[in-house]
Amino acid sequence: MSAWPKMAKSQEALATRDEPMHVQTTRFGTVEVGNDRLLDFPAGLLGFSSYTRFALLQPDEDGIFYWLQSVDSPELAFVVTDPARWCDEYEATVRREHMDVLDLDAVGDARVFVIVNKYDETLTANLQGPLVVNLRNRRGMQIVLSDQRWTTRWEIARVQQPVPLECVSA
Amino acid sequence: MLVLSRRRDESIVIGEDIQITVVDIRGDKVRIGIDAPTTICVHRKELREAIRRENEQAKAMQELPNYVTPAATVSVPKRHFG
Numbered sequence: 001m002s003a004w005p006k007m008a009k010s011q012e013a014l015a016t017r018d019e020p021m022h023v024q025t026t027r028f029g030t031v032e033v034g035n036d037r038l039l040d041f042p043a044g045l046l047g048f049s050s051y052t053r054f055a056l057l058q059p060d061e062d063g064i065f066y067w068l069q070s071v072d073s074p075e076l077a078f079v080v081t082d083p084a085r086w087c088d089e090y091e092a093t094v095r096r097e098h099m100d101v102l103d104l105d106a107v108g109d110a111r112v113f114v115i116v117n118k119y120d121e122t123l124t125a126n127l128q129g130p131l132v133v134n135l136r137n138r139r140g141m142q143i144v145l146s147d148q149r150w151t152t153r154w155e156i157a158r159v160q161q162p163v164p165l166e167c168v169s170a
Numbered sequence: 171m172l173v174l175s176r177r178r179d180e181s182i183v184i185g186e187d188i189q190i191t192v193v194d195i196r197g198d199k200v201r202i203g204i205d206a207p208t209t210i211c212v213h214r215k216e217l218r219e220a221i222r223r224e225n226e227q228a229k230a231m232q233e234l235p236n237y238v239t240p241a242a243t244v245s246v247p248k249r250h251f252g
Contacts (some may be wrong), residue, residue: 027232047222065234077233096208117228121238126228129221144213144221152224160236 023055023073031057031069039133042101045142046129051076054140065116070130079116083127086156091147092130098143103140104135109135117153124153 020032025079033055044051053071064085080127083090092112108170111133114125127150133140174182181191187207194201206214 045225046218047225049171059234076229077231078225078228083228092174097211115225117224118231123214123235126221128217129224135229141209142221142225144211145211145215152220157237158173160238 004147017100021055021071023069023071025069025077025130026075027067027077028057028069031055033071036138038090039068039138039140041131041140041142043141045078045131046144048076056080066113067084068115080113080131081116081125081156083112083125083130086125087127087154090127090150092132092145093144093147094132094143098141100130101141102132103137104134105136111135116156118159121159122155123157123159125156127154128152128153 018036021038023031023033025031037056039054039056041052041054043049048070051070051072055071057067057069059065059067059070064081066080068078083092094107094110098104100106102110103159112130113133114127114130117124117126128145129142129152130145131140131142176182176192178192178195181189183189188210189205191203191205193203198252205211
């Protein structure tokens with residue numbers, strides 16, 4: 001799966017038709033979000049079933065990590081990433097029932113990303129419970145993969161140790 | 171919880187569309203067959219629980235950490251939104 005694509009010209013036009021939404025967040029203050037970055041998760045996420053509206057925030061041009069920010073709860077946000085960037089052989093099997101919920105006509109309309117976690121100095125990605133989004137209607141869901149190849153804590157990177165600004169002598 | 175005893179090859183029906191069958195019993199392991207519409211997701215309970223726990227843990231992330239990958243050194247700048 002490729003990374004989150006740049007919006008097509010026609011989609012940009014649609015986004016500017018309506019007012020962008022102002023989303024309250026505890027991490028970033030108030031963020032202006034175009035409609036093309038607003039996602040609807042009808043079933044929320046596992047353990048967060050009542051949080052159905054999310055904004056996809058992109059912190060930098062690299063597009064390696066995004067924030068999935070809840071529109072309904074300023075404190076609730078997840079770091080997400082494209083699993084293909086970290087795991088070449090990764091396959092998220094999108095089943096018939098998933099396609100029905102998302103109104104997905106073709107698997108090509110779906111984008112998959114996974115939630116990132118941090119354990120000590122290691123970043124992990126939950127490959128067992130990926131998020132699948134239908135690009136056409138911006139509807140998403142978290143699915144459970146029964147494939148035993150993947151884990152909920154797939155190691156993707158190590159946290160870089162901060163460099164001290166000055167040396168402190170004993 | 172409704173508790174029923176079943177022998178091998180016996181079944182339980184849930185609602186109109188779901189059927190659970192004891193396919194095999196071997197030692198302390200039961201093989202269970204599930205007949206359900208494709209609109210209903212069926213998973214081992216611990217799998218869903220593991221994902222739920224990961225979500226719960228993940229929401230504590232407050233910022234993107236600088237990180238290194240095994241292959242290259244890449245640092246993520248502090249957040250700003252273009």
